[in-house]
Amino acid sequence: xxxxxxxxxxxxxxxxxxxxxxxxxxxxxxxxxxxxxxxxxxxxxxxxxxxxxxxxxxxxxxxxxxxxxxxxxxxxxxxxxxxxxxxxxxxxxxxxxxxxxxxxxxxxxxxxxxxxxxxxxxxxxxxxxxxxxxxxxxxxxxxxxxxxxxxxxxxxxxxxxxxxxxxxxxxxxxxxxxxxxxxxxxxxxxxxxxxxxxxxxxxxxxxxxxxxxxxxxxxxxxxxxxxxxxxxxxxxxxxxxxxxxxxxxxxxxxxxxxxxxxxxxxxxxxxxxxxxxxxxxxxxxxxxxxxxxxxxxxxxxxxxxxxxxxxxxxxxxxxxxxxxxxxxxxxxxxxxxxxxxxxxxxxxxxxxxxxxxxxxxxxxxxxxxxxxxxxxxxxxxxxxxxxxxxxxxxxxxxxxxxxxxxxxxxxxxxxxxxxxxxxxxxxxxxxxxxxxxxxxxxxxxxxxxxxxxxxxxxxxxxxxxxxxxxxxxxxxxxxxxxxxxxxxxxxxx
Amino acid sequence: xxxxxxxxxxxxxxxxxxxxxxxxxxxxxxxxxxxxxxxxxxxxxxxxxxxxxxxxxxxxxxxxxxxxxxxxxxxxxxxxxxxxxxxxxxxxxxxxxxxxxxxxxxxxxxxxxxxxxxxxxxxxxxxxxxxxxxxxxxxxxxxxxxxxxxxxxxxxxxxxxxxxxxxxxxxxxxxxxxxxxxxxxxxxxxxxxxxxxxxxxxxxxxxxxxxxxxxxxxxxxxxxxxxxxxxxxxxxxxxxxxxxxxxxxxxxxxxxxxxxxxxxxxxxxxxxxxxxxxxxxxxxxxxxxxxxxxxxxxxxxxxxxxxxxxxxxxxxxxxxxxxxxxxxxxxxxxxxxxxxxxxxxxxxxxxxxxxxxxxxxxxxxxxxxxxxxxxxxxxxxxxxxxxxxxxxxxxxxxxxxxxxxxxxxxxxxxxxxxxxxxxxxxxxxxxxxxxxxxxxxxxxxxxxxxxxxxxxxxxxxxxxxxxxxxxxxxxxxxxxxxxxxxxxxxxxx
Numbered sequence: 001x002x003x004x005x006x007x008x009x010x011x012x013x014x015x016x017x018x019x020x021x022x023x024x025x026x027x028x029x030x031x032x033x034x035x036x037x038x039x040x041x042x043x044x045x046x047x048x049x050x051x052x053x054x055x056x057x058x059x060x061x062x063x064x065x066x067x068x069x070x071x072x073x074x075x076x077x078x079x080x081x082x083x084x085x086x087x088x089x090x091x092x093x094x095x096x097x098x099x100x101x102x103x104x105x106x107x108x109x110x111x112x113x114x115x116x117x118x119x120x121x122x123x124x125x126x127x128x129x130x131x132x133x134x135x136x137x138x139x140x141x142x143x144x145x146x147x148x149x150x151x152x153x154x155x156x157x158x159x160x161x162x163x164x165x166x167x168x169x170x171x172x173x174x175x176x177x178x179x180x181x182x183x184x185x186x187x188x189x190x191x192x193x194x195x196x197x198x199x200x201x202x203x204x205x206x207x208x209x210x211x212x213x214x215x216x217x218x219x220x221x222x223x224x225x226x227x228x229x230x231x232x233x234x235x236x237x238x239x240x241x242x243x244x245x246x247x248x249x250x251x252x253x254x255x256x257x258x259x260x261x262x263x264x265x266x267x268x269x270x271x272x273x274x275x276x277x278x279x280x281x282x283x284x285x286x287x288x289x290x291x292x293x294x295x296x297x298x299x300x301x302x303x304x305x306x307x308x309x310x311x312x313x314x315x316x317x318x319x320x321x322x323x324x325x326x327x328x329x330x331x332x333x334x335x336x337x338x339x340x341x342x343x344x345x346x347x348x349x350x351x352x353x354x355x356x357x358x359x360x361x362x363x364x365x366x367x368x369x370x371x372x373x374x375x376x377x378x379x380x381x382x383x384x385x386x387x388x389x390x391x392x393x394x395x396x397x398x399x400x401x402x403x404x405x406x407x408x409x410x411x412x413x414x415x416x417x418x419x420x421x422x423x424x425x426x427x428x429x430x431x432x433x434x435x436x437x438x439x440x441x442x443x444x445x446x447x448x449x450x451x452x453x454x455x456x457x458x459x460x461x462x463x464x465x466x467x468x469x470x471x472x473x474x475x476x477x478x479x480x481x482x483x484x485x486x487x488x489x490x491x492x493x
Numbered sequence: 494x495x496x497x498x499x500x501x502x503x504x505x506x507x508x509x510x511x512x513x514x515x516x517x518x519x520x521x522x523x524x525x526x527x528x529x530x531x532x533x534x535x536x537x538x539x540x541x542x543x544x545x546x547x548x549x550x551x552x553x554x555x556x557x558x559x560x561x562x563x564x565x566x567x568x569x570x571x572x573x574x575x576x577x578x579x580x581x582x583x584x585x586x587x588x589x590x591x592x593x594x595x596x597x598x599x600x601x602x603x604x605x606x607x608x609x610x611x612x613x614x615x616x617x618x619x620x621x622x623x624x625x626x627x628x629x630x631x632x633x634x635x636x637x638x639x640x641x642x643x644x645x646x647x648x649x650x651x652x653x654x655x656x657x658x659x660x661x662x663x664x665x666x667x668x669x670x671x672x673x674x675x676x677x678x679x680x681x682x683x684x685x686x687x688x689x690x691x692x693x694x695x696x697x698x699x700x701x702x703x704x705x706x707x708x709x710x711x712x713x714x715x716x717x718x719x720x721x722x723x724x725x726x727x728x729x730x731x732x733x734x735x736x737x738x739x740x741x742x743x744x745x746x747x748x749x750x751x752x753x754x755x756x757x758x759x760x761x762x763x764x765x766x767x768x769x770x771x772x773x774x775x776x777x778x779x780x781x782x783x784x785x786x787x788x789x790x791x792x793x794x795x796x797x798x799x800x801x802x803x804x805x806x807x808x809x810x811x812x813x814x815x816x817x818x819x820x821x822x823x824x825x826x827x828x829x830x831x832x833x834x835x836x837x838x839x840x841x842x843x844x845x846x847x848x849x850x851x852x853x854x855x856x857x858x859x860x861x862x863x864x865x866x867x868x869x870x871x872x873x874x875x876x877x878x879x880x881x882x883x884x885x886x887x888x889x890x891x892x893x894x895x896x897x898x899x900x901x902x903x904x905x906x907x908x909x910x911x912x913x914x915x916x917x918x919x920x921x922x923x924x925x926x927x928x929x930x931x932x933x934x935x936x937x938x939x940x941x942x943x944x945x946x947x948x949x950x951x952x953x954x955x956x957x958x959x960x961x962x963x964x965x966x967x968x969x970x971x972x973x974x975x976x977x978x979x980x981x982x983x984x985x986x
Contacts, residue, residue: 027969028964100924256617257750259628431589431593475494476521477521479580
């Protein structure tokens with residue numbers, strides 16, 4: 001049916017069309033089904049959109065388009081369109097095949113990813129794909145196809161340098177903010193470190209959130225390239241680069257479903273590292289009873305990463321680290337940045353555990369790239385950190401990202417909790433600690449969070465300092481204190 | 494903080510509160526977080542709601558409530574409320590425990606279900622519970638707790654009669670509309686059959702959709718009780734009874750996630766049967782390569798159902814039936830009712846496979862209740878069907894539900910497809926057939942659907958009738974035909 005584009009202008013985040021009920025019935029289409037829209041130009045363009053029904057402000061022969069639909073078609077108000085019902089994309093059949101436990105060919109996986117990027121699949125259909133992969137897994141060949149499909153869905157860097165390095169941690173450990181330190185040490189030694197990080201998904205803060213307390217992290221890819229050629233590194237938010245759009249979409253839905261499939265995790269990490277042209281990759285897998293993965297699962301994950309590394313001809317190393325306790329003192333964007341600055345600044349004393357883990361990771365990268373001999377990486381990293389070169393490099397990166405290194409302070413609304421008994425801290429529940437920080441306002445409230453006075457393994461007196469809670473308002477702080485009291489975060493005996 | 498209830502009136506489907514950004518900041522709460530609202534009356538009432546932020550139409554000291562929140566609190570426009578941030582419910586911790594693979598106690602499961610019913614858990618949190626149960630399963634004890642929690646969440650019948658029977662099919666087979674026939678035969682023999690059915694979730698039609706072509710199915714529980722005492726049976730939509738509200742909520746989210754966990758399936762079915770006071774239950778599990786479950790899985794499911802039956806002291810029997818091909822001729826609400834009427838009416842010839850399966854199921858129920866001796870149930874069912882008594886009983890039930898048995902016809906927009914080769918139909922893909930019917934407009938378009946001229950195992954000539962497609966508009970029909978051509982539904986060789 002031929003319809004005219006109505007004058008209203010609205011953004012829906014994706015291509016959407018609205019029709020009156022009467023018009024929809026004539027076309028034979030229901031709300032939330034797919035429409036095919038075709039321009040009337042010489043070289044007609046077609047897109048598929050979702051239909052919504054409205055009853056006011058629209059004539060019988062009109063169609064209302066979201067700005068995303070207009071720009072994708074290249075059309076303006078008043079123009080005509082050919083509108084008909086559109087059948088679901090073939091990729092939906094492939095998703096159902098996966099759900100039934102079938103193996104998907106390279107072509108089928110690429111079609112699914114293409115349809116995700118081009119908005120041809122609804123969110124619920126992407127959720128179905130995620131559930132299917134979660135349920136049935138993917139074999140090595142399928143995982144390779146998925147990585148390649150992710151890669152070809154977006155932009156990529158071509159950093160020609162021989163020494164492009166990267167690191168990634170699978171997360172799950174509160175306060176584990178090694179990235180800014182490792183990047184600064186490595187870049188100070190001449191390695192190229194195009195680091196893109198995520199914002200918090202379920203934790204108190206992501207590296208991007210922490211860097212944002214001092215500098216911009218939402219930077220277009222062209223500018224990031226300039227920052228890297230100037231400073232050898234960057235510390236940006238991955239979402240702004242548009243490098244792996246399929247992955248971003250999948251992650252946002254996984255977040256809602258709160259399921260985390262291994263094949264998608266592998267593909268997500270590998271595609272992002274390949275997109276920036278990394279040749280040396282270090283992967284940190286914190287493991288243990290209190291971490292995201294157990295030791296057994298970590299060993300299997302390590303094997304899979306290494307196999308993928310060999311396939312893509314990368315120098316890739318996986319290190320299993322202790323995931324049973326928090327690292328550093330602060331949890332929350334500003335509190336974590338305070339720790340990072342204290343470690344980087346040679347005139348200050350930062351948390352020893354955060355410093356040691358950062359030096360260990362930087363040392364591993366030095367040995368992987370042969371910047372230092374086996375067993376000498378940690379020493380080289382320590383020399384660079386102690387010399388102040390890493391801190392200078394960090395300042396350089398922050399300034400290149402329109403920021404400045406300044407002293408930070410957490411919120412003034414705070415409450416310190418004291419230990420009710422004398423003993424040794426046998427355990428701190430990582431997940432409950434993260435929930436507490438989230439309830440304090442993290443990651444949205446940058447100045448909120450938790451300061452850990454003592455960590456696992458340390459002795460504490462009755463009445464000794466345990467933690468300090470920070471929130472951005474008095475009333476929220478009161479609720480956080482109440483919430484803390486309901487949780488058994490510490491095991492002291 | 495003390496706030497005044499604003500005058501606007503809107504329904505959100507659940508309790509929601511709106512504040513200006515400025516007010517929210519003062520309270521220290523973000524959008525989509527929880528608020529605790531407390532009335533200022535002598536016996537104050539508290540509820541927890543989700544917060545949305547709006548910028549217009551609200552003063553600094555005002556709060557806007559959805560009608561659901563107002564009625565739950567029993568408050569009116571202009572009244573004052575004490576408003577503060579509310580911590581997440583304890584059940585969220587229990588859900589996380591399940592996600593971590595822990596076993597949940599009876600009390601914890603009951604708290605989760607209670608919070609689901611009372612809107613204390615967000616949809617994404619319920620989705621997390623579903624994912625956790627899907628991932629880690631539930632043992633027998635947990636499943637029992639879940640069933641009891643479902644049961645105590647809603648209303649229930651207390652039908653005192655000794656012979657209250659029920660049947661349930663796990664579904665997945667197009668056209669398998671045995672329920673109206675089985676219910677009519679059994680009720681004609683004097684059994685009490687309080688049948689509540691679902692609407693279509695992923696199929697072309699649910700039993701409730703099919704009955705709705707002739708009668709009302711959305712009937713309050715008090716009226717259903719009257720219908721049963723008058724006719725010994727009913728054929729209503731389960732959703733209208735409010736018997737297991739927790740289950741309804743969980744099903745609507747499972748539908749979005751498209752995951753189907755066994756423990757939730759078992760609890761869903763068992764609780765609904767227990768809520769109507771059934772003492773004899775027949776469960777039909779169609780199985781095979783082309784069905785929802787394989788033979789192996791069906792045998793395990795059978796064992797679990799039987800164990801639950803023994804626990805709840807029910808006479809429960811599970812029959813495994815052939816799930817490899819469609820049953821009957823019609824697929825879609827009206828087309829399926831036409832088949833049902835042809836089987837029930839002794840003066841007409843209905844599809845033999847539908848008749849046989851219905852007689853088999855009714856016969857099993859007769860033997861289970863000892864209405865007939867072992868091996869004689871099928872014969873008794875056939876006698877009742879052939880005598881016209883079942884048809885009369887069906888008319889009685891339809892009339893009690895404000896309907897009338899009339900002749901039905903599918904849509905006038907139709908297209909018949911002919912076979913391109915001579916041979917034997919070796920297979921029909923059930924899932925693709927259901928997708929085709931959905932694309933034709935089922936279950937929303939009652940007159941749309943598919944008529945199967947030949948089924949699996951039958952011979953067909955080149956140019957012989959294969960199927961007829963029905964849609965409610967000309968343009969939709971054209972797209973359905975195109976969609977059909979892209980699918981390999983039939984295997985003919």
